[in-house]
Amino acid sequence: MSAAATPTWDPAQYLRHAGHRARPFADLLARVPDLPADRPRIADLGCGPGNVTALLAERWPTAHITGYDNSTEMLDRAHVEHEGPTAGGGRLDFTHADVRTWTPEEPYDLVVSNATLQWVPDHAERFGAWVAGLRPGGTFAFQVPGNFAAPSHQLMRDLASRHGLAGALRHEDAVLAPEAYLSRLSDLGCAADVWETTYVHLLTGEDPVLDWVKGTGLRPVLTALADDPEAREAFLDDYRGALRRAYPSGPHGTPFPFRRIFAVARKEA
Template sequence: MSAPAWDPAQYLRHAGHRARPFTDLLARVPELPGARPRIADLGCGPGNVTALLAGRWPTAHITGYDNSPEMLDQAHVEHEGPTPGGGRLDFTHADVRTWRPREPYDLIISNAALQWVPGHLDRFADWITGLVPGGTFAFQVPGNFDAPSHRLMRDLAARCGLAGTLRHTDAVHAPEAYLEHLTALGCTTDVWETTYVHLLAGQDPVLDWVKGTGLRPVLTALGDDPEARERFLAEYRTALREAYPPGPHGTPFPFRRVFAVARKEAG
């Protein structure tokens, strides 16, 4: 599966709903050991949720890492620079599949990015090693790969000869697997899951949502064939309308997410 091309404007169309899991994750992160914490945000995207870290830790030096030039351009323009509390927010290119800490971090955090990293369990040891004593590794990932939005997408992609472009149900692990793996690395670990029921507005809002995230590999693969792209979108749109019918106040969109907060031993 080649890297998808990202569209920050499309992604941010549902920024409020997308940020909610990050704020819930952030609320469970314990206080950090450093007075001027060093924080890494893996898969920072356009930087809108990375900026929320400065509200929790005003003196922190926060770096967002991403491999999308489009997302990083948005982050540089909108969020980079000194923070009001005396910290700093910056962004740099990195591939989370191979990223290793080059300095000790008080917090390594990731919001809805590790599902794009095959074998991400194997990366945890390096990241825990890169934490200061008492530091924290925290993340959330979507747990909705068996939801209609993704099943329908995969079925249609397979019929169109695009089966290899999309992630499957093994893109993320069960909460128990994350708990076991992080505990085995010597961390005090809290793992949970939440199903949000987002009430989306507008016409075909579920399609509009996935065009910013899960559908990006298909849109990238069909980027040079506009007719095929429109045929795919038309058929997928019809299927989503049946799977997610609008109600009187909008379209309910259930979305399960898995969270983990792992604190390294202080001694």
């Protein structure tokens, strides 16, 4: 599998840890300032199954919100569970788009992305087009995982290399340093707020860290080995043992530190 191949997504697996995954998005939205329009136009890039996109409708109930994703599996779930009029008179809809090439075709009050841009090579090069598509006073906001140096990902990459899948996974350069994001956004004339947070999720169940990464970071490996169940199980057996050693279970569950990087950039009014 090449690095550019698209992983197959499993909405049910992704949503198994929906509560933990939604918290960073809620923390991001808490820092987004008031939007310019009374009935805002909002884009959610990489909306997945739509569960966090629905949080946008709670914050801005009159907004027309469109979630964009390139996964048919994720969009099918979003259409069924979240699409339609919102309680405040707005609308929530979902459509297929590739974030690597998506460009606003109308003015937006908010362009937001939750744990998606790490999948987009050179994503910071797209910031200019997205900010240009904002109304004056609009906001571009995103969060990305900053844990590519964590044991969960280092072990994943090491094992992928040993199993002949070296090109399948992202590396530490999948995201920029917070300082680099601040510089890029400030160069675009935005008032930028960039920060990082390490969450310590307390996971429960058998092999919970493996269960977590099966929904996200491990998807390229699972996709590459989908037609070879024996090789897939061999990889998972090796990875399971390594994760148990790296993240031992405690009396209350398995602590799983997870660093994330956040940015909120407001376009000049």
